[in-house]
Amino acid sequence: MDHSQVPQHNISTYANNRKAIYATDTNGDYTLVASSGWDVEGEATRQALAELERLADAAYERVVSGEISPLSFHMYNRRMDLQVLAESTGLFKWRIRRHFRPHIFARLSEKMLALYADALGISTEELGGLPEQRSLR
Amino acid sequence: MIRPRYEHGHSAHCESGVMSLMMRHYGLQLSEAMAFGLSGALMFAYLPFVKLGGMPLIAYRRMPRAIIKGLQKNLGITMKMQTFSRPKKGTEILDGLLAEGRIVGAQTSVFWLPYFPEEMRFHFNAHNLIVYGKEGNEYLISDPVFEAPVRCSTEDLQKARFVKGVMAPKGLLYYPAHVPEVIDYAAIIPKVIKKNARAMLKTPVPIAGIRGIRALARNIGTLGKKDLRYAKLFLGHIVRMQEEIGTGGAGFRFIYASFLQEAGRLIGSPQLAEASVMMTAVGDQWREFALMLARAIRSKKSQTIDFPALQLKLEDVAEAEADVYRTLLSKR
Structure with a gap:
């Protein structure tokens, strides 16, 4: 890629950071160019984020209607899926799936709740409920 | 032994960037491109049975740590590599190495590093960075994919170093034990x-x-x-x-x-x-x-x-x- 073609699209996903891209200068010599991002990349990143949002939103609704436990929502809200949560906690997937059932989740021990809270990086109080507004932090 | 002040550099890729910066700090001039090429880590792999976020693994390079290992083998560099079963121990050892005046490579998750842009924080566990100092409760971090050095609290870095799962870093720390002066x-x-x-x-x-x-x-x-x-x-x-x-x-x-x-x-x-x-x-x-x-x-x-x-x-x-x-x- 020629250095003049290195995209500078200021993509939102970089949050004003720049990434180093290898490109050739007018003499054909390779050099590092700081890029504010390529639309193509930004769109792909946001597409993946939108999918995680969609899953979290759907889970949020189902928690509100009492179909599933808040654990399911918090999992998606932390950009995880069942596989990642299972790996982060060391629990079997079927066990976690069981804990998605509200009446079983309500009976979980403090120890088990602490395990989930730690893997998700939230407090046990937060784990037991839903935030008014969803955010990563 | 008096070492030069550590100098951060912007790189395209984390692992090759860390190795290039680390070698330069220890006196071996090695660009990022040379670090990547000489490790022999260029690859392509499409693994439909390994899922990452529900999607098949597509890689344009060899496995994480292949650059470090490839450079050891091909250039005769010796790296000291250490993983830990207890997070607290991993933090103690890192702090000890920093107190000795070393710069230390570390493998971390991306998701748990607060200085990453929010929209870029995904559960990817094979990120690499250099820790080059500590001030109070904050580590001084040279993350090669960032333009300037960044900072991260002790608790946050420990969390990022000890996430579990695919390619779990297990607190991996690494630094050179031997760097050759001439390379053929x-x-x-x-x-x-x-x-x-x-x-x-x-x-x-x-x-x-x-x-x-x-x-x-x-x-x-x-x-x-x-x-x-x-x-x-x-x-x-x-x-x-x-x-x-x-x-x-x-x-x-x-x-x-x-x-x-x-x-x-x-x-x-x-x-x-x-x-x-x-x-x-x-x-x-x-x-x-x-x-x-x-x-x-x-x-x-x-x-x-x-x-x-x-x-x-x-x-x-x-x-x-x-x-x-x-x-x-x-x-x-």
Whole structure:
């Protein structure tokens, strides 16, 4: 890629950071160019984020209607899926799936709740409920 | 022993960036492109049975840690590498090494590093950075994919170093125990390049190297039969693996072209110079492919995506890339 073609699209996903891209200068010599991002990349990143949002939103609704436990929502809200949560906690997937059932989740021990809270990086109080507004932090 | 002040540098990729910066700090001038190329870590792999966020693993390089290991083997560098079962111990050892005045490489998760842009925080556990000091409760961090040094609290870095799961870092720390003063580039460069080119052309497995690219192309050709939302997510996933995670653009192909150019000048090889120009063109083709994918993702539901055209484009890329490796292997 020629250095003049290195995209500078200021993509939102970089949050004003720049990434180093290898490109050739007018003499054909390779050099590092700081890029504010390529639309193509930004769109792909946001597409993946939108999918995680969609899953979290759907889970949020189902928690509100009492179909599933808040654990399911918090999992998606932390950009995880069942596989990642299972790996982060060391629990079997079927066990976690069981804990998605509200009446079983309500009976979980403090120890088990602490395990989930730690893997998700939230407090046990937060784990037991839903935030008014969803955010990563 | 008095060491020079650590100097941060902006790199395209985390692991090659860390190794280049670390070697430079310890007196061996090694650019990022040379670190990447000489590790022999250039690859392509399409692993449909390994899922990352529900998507098949697509890699443009060898496994994490392959750059560190490849450089040890090919350049005669010795690295001290340490993992831990207890997070607290891992933090103590890191603090001890910093107190000795060392700079230390660390493997971390991306998600748990607060200085990453929010929209870039995904559960990827094989990120690499250099810790070069500590002030109060904050580590001074040289993250090669960032333009300037950053900071991170003790608790946050510990969390990021000890996440569990696929490619779990287990608190991995590394630093050089021995750095050679002279390197016999004239002998090492051709050997490493030929080995890498052979691996790309002649893999026994149909999902690695050039055969891996063709396998992915065939898979794209069949996406028309799948659910449209899945198909679009899959195409977006390919773009992300190629462009998003610090690959220097076009899935490391530009970094490798830069390496071929630098290596060719170092040993006076017109063959490598020619291959570098070819590899740049391949990188440009990978980017054209990414652009086609982006357009396909954008298309509205009523329009149908031309999957066979995407397959054809990727097959062209595979053929052009295979040509580069054939050039590198040809005897002149």
